[in-house]
Amino acid sequence: MFDNELYVQTSGVAMGAAFAPSIANLYMTNFEKELIKHSAFADKILCWYRFIDDIFMLWGGTLIELNSFHTWLGTCDQYIQFTMQSSMDNIQFLDVDISLDVHNNFSTKVFIKLTDRNTFLKFDSSHSxxxxxxxxxxxxxxxxxxxxxxxxxxxxxxxxxxxxxxxxxxxxxxxxxxxxxxxxxxxxxxxxxxxIPPGDHEEDQETFETFVTRYCSKSKVAVDIIKRNWEIVNLHPCFENSKLRIAFSRNQNLKEILSPSFISCKLPKYPSKDIVLGHYKCGSCNICSITKECKEFFNPQDQKKYVLRHFTNCKSTFVVYLIICPCDKFYVGMTSRDLRTRMREHKSNLKLGRCSEVIVEH
Incomplete structure (x- = not known):
């Protein structure tokens, strides 16, 4: 869905979709059964382990045969392309570094990428x-x-x-x-x-009810109140003899607050009377004469009307603006400076005939 309209994806799967790994697994499982197991190289594959789209394989043939196998894989399906890394004594798979010593024994350790950065959660962050x-x-x-x-x-x-x-x-x-x-x-x-070996799980012998809430600095107060009154909850037949378990979900971070991936187009149901929405002239510059005061505008391309959800004037900064030509074509621009400075640049470009500018060329 985009802009309240539904679109059908005709090829592939949307990135980030919850079901994408399952579809990838089903597709690759069928690929392995139909092609890999019945290929001319099947007897060279000593073992084959796959996690979604990462594969670990032990090869029993020569390096030339391995390269031929890799080339053949690339011709099996137009939608799947394989990249390969091979070694006689050391290879990385997911987050594991696998080595083979002189006695043909495997040893493993954590694989750390060269681009790895120290991004662990800070201890002073707002988490429990x-x-x-x-x-x-x-x-x-x-x-x-x-x-x-x-x-x-x-x-x-x-x-x-x-x-x-x-x-x-x-x-x-x-x-x-x-x-x-x-x-x-x-x-x-x-x-x-x-x-912990099977049979030693304490939770197998006891019933727990999990209270899940978003963590904040005052969460401990709410948790203490629930703990003090949990005996009252136990009186209900559904919660009889059950124990309380607290779990905190992550709250919004600064990125999600300041730059959300989805911005609602709906205005507040009861907007404050003190907030004036729309674009207005500042009344103190020569740009006022070429700007239009409005609370909404009509887009001739998609034939839709858009409501301005903020207050702006000629002095506003970080603005997305629309310049409409008499021929109904329009130019959308943005500026981090005040709007009047950017508009003066457009006027100057038109006056001097700078054809490198899109508006002047039009």
Whole structure:
């Protein structure tokens, strides 16, 4: 949907759609069954693992045969193109760096891109303290899961601690998380939720009701009130013997507030009487004579009427403006300076006949 109109996408899937990964998986699964398994190269593929559109493969043929296989893949489907990286002893797949030693044993560690930046959540950000204190632990668990040796874990967890310390995390919290994760069973981390064997989940024996709310500086007050009165909630048959669990969802950040991806075209139901909407002349410049005072304008191209949702005049800055020619063609421009300065430039260009300008050329 765009501008309250529905459009049909005739090819591909919209980027960012929730169902896009599922469609990609279904498409690639069929691709593998129909083409890969019945290809002339099938006996050379020792293993084939795929995560959506990333593939890890062990090849049992020569390098020339591998390049031929890659070329063949590019001819199978016009909508799918493959890029390839190959090595005899080291390869990266997703966030894992996989190496093969002289004894033909695999070793793994976390793969960190050269373009990686320290963008971890700042410790002084407006998030619950439990979330911020659990972040080092969860990141250490990820490193421990991906590192096959304690030596690699120690080096990479130390590097992570340095990055988190730059983001304001207390050294004590980082040391505690690093030591706590170091002795976790790596096999459990790979195959079980948080390394806890089946049957040890406390939540399996108890019923929890989760209270979800957006986090803010006053959230603790609301949570304390609910905790104090939870016994009253337990009186209801639906919540009998259930325990309370608190979960905070993320609140709006500055980017979402200042530059939302979707801007509502609706005006307030009851706009303030003090707010004057529309464009008006400032009354003190020579641009006033060529501007039009209006609260709405008509677009001759799409035959629609648009309401001005802000107050502007000749002195306004950061303005998108519309210049209409008598032939009904129009020019849309924008400026971060005041509107009258930009309009004076247009007048000067017309007067001097600067044909490099679009308006003058027209």
């Amino acid at each position: 303290r439990k979330l911020k204190e659990s972040l080092p632990f969860s990141q250490m668990v990820r490193i421990r899961r991906n590192c096959s040796s304690l030596t690699d874990y120690s080096a990479q967890s130390k590097d992570l601690s340095s990055k988190l310390e730059l983001r304001g995390y207390p050294r004590r919290t980082l040391n505690r998380a690093q030591k706590r994760v170091k002795y976790l069973n790596c096999d459990h981390l790979l195959h079980q939720l948080k390394g």
